[in-house]
Amino acid sequence: MADYEKIKEASSKHPKPADKTFQYGTAGFRMKANLLNSVVYRVGLLAALRSRKLNGQTIGVMITASHNPPEDNGVKLVDPMGEMLEASWEPYATELANAQSEDELVKIYEKLTEDVKAKPGAPARVIYARDTRASGSTLVACLKDALDATGTEYTDYKHLTTPQLHYLVRCVNTKGTQYEYGEVSEQGYYKKIAAAFKQAMKHKKTTGPVTVDCANGVGGPKLVELKKHLPGASEGGVDIKVVNDDVLKPEALNSQCGADFVKTQQRAPPSSKISSGDRCASLDGDADRIVYYFADKDNTFRLLDGDRIATLAASFLADLGRASGLAEQLKIGVVQTAYANGASTQYVEKNLKLPILCTNTGVKHLHHAAQRFDIGVYFEANGHGTVLFSPAALKAIANYEPQSPAQKNALETLRAVTELINQTVGDALSDLLLVEVILAHKGWTCQEWLNTYVDLPNRLVRVEVKDRNIFQAVDAERKLEKPEGAQKDIETEIAKYTKGRSFARASGTEDAVRVYAEASTRGEADDLAARVSAVVRRYGGVA
Numbered sequence: 001m002a003d004y005e006k007i008k009e010a011s012s013k014h015p016k017p018a019d020k021t022f023q024y025g026t027a028g029f030r031m032k033a034n035l036l037n038s039v040v041y042r043v044g045l046l047a048a049l050r051s052r053k054l055n056g057q058t059i060g061v062m063i064t065a066s067h068n069p070p071e072d073n074g075v076k077l078v079d080p081m082g083e084m085l086e087a088s089w090e091p092y093a094t095e096l097a098n099a100q101s102e103d104e105l106v107k108i109y110e111k112l113t114e115d116v117k118a119k120p121g122a123p124a125r126v127i128y129a130r131d132t133r134a135s136g137s138t139l140v141a142c143l144k145d146a147l148d149a150t151g152t153e154y155t156d157y158k159h160l161t162t163p164q165l166h167y168l169v170r171c172v173n174t175k176g177t178q179y180e181y182g183e184v185s186e187q188g189y190y191k192k193i194a195a196a197f198k199q200a201m202k203h204k205k206t207t208g209p210v211t212v213d214c215a216n217g218v219g220g221p222k223l224v225e226l227k228k229h230l231p232g233a234s235e236g237g238v239d240i241k242v243v244n245d246d247v248l249k250p251e252a253l254n255s256q257c258g259a260d261f262v263k264t265q266q267r268a269p270p271s272s273k274i275s276s277g278d279r280c281a282s283l284d285g286d287a288d289r290i291v292y293y294f295a296d297k298d299n300t301f302r303l304l305d306g307d308r309i310a311t312l313a314a315s316f317l318a319d320l321g322r323a324s325g326l327a328e329q330l331k332i333g334v335v336q337t338a339y340a341n342g343a344s345t346q347y348v349e350k351n352l353k354l355p356i357l358c359t360n361t362g363v364k365h366l367h368h369a370a371q372r373f374d375i376g377v378y379f380e381a382n383g384h385g386t387v388l389f390s391p392a393a394l395k396a397i398a399n400y401e402p403q404s405p406a407q408k409n410a411l412e413t414l415r416a417v418t419e420l421i422n423q424t425v426g427d428a429l430s431d432l433l434l435v436e437v438i439l440a441h442k443g444w445t446c447q448e449w450l451n452t453y454v455d456l457p458n459r460l461v462r463v464e465v466k467d468r469n470i471f472q473a474v475d476a477e478r479k480l481e482k483p484e485g486a487q488k489d490i491e492t493e494i495a496k497y498t499k500g501r502s503f504a505r506a507s508g509t510e511d512a513v514r515v516y517a518e519a520s521t522r523g524e525a526d527d528l529a530a531r532v533s534a535v536v537r538r539y540g541g542v543a
């Protein structure tokens with residue numbers, strides 16, 4: 001039961017920096033780690049309240065700042081099924097984080113407890129983990145203070161990838177039910193996906209190794225651990241070469257490596273020693289994102305980003321649906337954001353002939369939209385995504401009696417793939433193995449994967465303005481509603497280019513407006529991005 005005096009007392013150890021305003025954004029709270037003590041303490045209070053409200057279902061707290069620099073950190077909450085915190089609770093987190101005094105904090109907490117109708121006597125349960133940042137242990141101490149003050153039961157899972165924590169939250173809450181997701185332990189995670197991988201790779205072989213850059217983050221040691229459970233190349237598995245897995249040098253985290261570096265710089269990490277044709281992948285700092293890349297025969301860098309993983313997975317699942325005789329029950333759809341390359345959208349619609357939805361940026365939006373399909377494939381272009389199978393789809397896949405050996409084969413692979421994919425959230429380790437399985441089944445090299453369609457040249461620019469909040473986007477962020485007149489001016493610029501597409505929106509994680517542009521040539525895409533950026537500056541004022 002919550003004891004408000006205790007909450008107040010513990011809170012006084014973690015005072016809020018007076019001049020700061022916090023906001024629970026697309027990825028929870030994220031900023032310089034030394035500003036986060038009070039925020040993490042208060043997120044702990046909210047986690048306890050959310051668990052009480054849900055009668056003691058376990059809530060997850062992840063301390064990470066993903067691809068941000070080493071001196072940053074962050075915190076986000078995980079809901080009972082391993083999903084992101086329900087959006088209607090985000091403002092509560094913001095409100096608690098911004099309370100100026102202990103008295104105000106407790107007043108807000110009491111009021112929230114009443115408003116959400118949490119039973120004060122209900123149990124509260126939380127599990128938590130962190131990435132490898134040096135500031136993690138201090139922040140964990142702040143979190144613990146909140147959990148103790150609120151009489152919460154908790155388990156510290158120490159270092160985990162973000163998706164591993166999501167997995168564990170779902171496992172705890174489904175334990176002993178018909179929806180049991182897996183064994184509640186880190187080892188259980190490895191065992192589940194390794195068994196699924198073995199099954200999915202039956203009779204198939206990968207060609208050559210895959211080199212995985214782990215951004216010197218928590219994904220490194222976890223991939224090394226996962227490898228121990230996987231068959232090696234000679235046993236029908238895959239040869240995974242782990243690089244950039246040094247977690248003992250905190251300053252190396254996300255520095256000149258990792259998925260964000262590769263995606264935004266459109267080049268391999270400078271430390272990379274790849275030769276033409278080598279298959280490579282990069283994870284981000286908390287291993288919930290992955291991108292692939294290789295150097296083609298002319299030694300030109302080629303990126304295979306989230307859009308490519310989505311199209312690869314959708315085409316594979318559609319093939320399996322047809323081959324298993326389940327196509328009718330398994331309607332596949334793809335979910336993207338406005339940042340998806342226009343060529344990928346066209347490929348899904350015209351070649352794969354699958355329905356496609358466009359949502360706002362941020363995986364929670366994509367995740368919800370993907371739940372509208374039997375099989376919903378969602379990826380952000382930056383490599384964060386997964387595949388969701390509806391309960392009805394899982395049931396159909398589990399119960400179907402195959403009518404031929406070919407159907408039986410396809411069905412077995414499909415079953416394995418449902419186990420391999422982390423359905424709680426995008427998971428770089430699980431997505432890595434999924435891509436490896438698909439390439440092995442299709443017998444494809446990266447070049448063949450790349451050949452499926454030709455990306456439109458594109459440019460993503462960050463524009464700093466006085467107040468980014470005046471830029472209000474609508475229509476899945478593809479158009480600006482405000483400031484008035486800006487959209488018309490952007491469209492005037494777009495009209496000047498062949499296959500031109502461009503939009504501007506305020507970032508949810510940085511103090512800037514992002515401008516995206518694509519067109520038929522590199523020069524045109526760059527030009528269009530520059531012109532739309534100029535429009536944004538004209539309306540937003542130079543910062």
Ligand SMILES: CC(=O)N[C@H]1[C@@H](OP(=O)(O)O)O[C@H](CO)[C@@H](O)[C@@H]1O
Binds near residue numbers: 027363508
């Ligand atoms: C263009 C882009 O890559 N935007 C990223 C970025 O959001 P912004 O709201 O654009 O700052 O961070 C989000 C959280 O990590 C991620 O989900 C999203 O894809």
Ligand SMILES: [Mg+2]
Binds near residue numbers: 067284285286287288
């Ligand atoms: Mg991440």
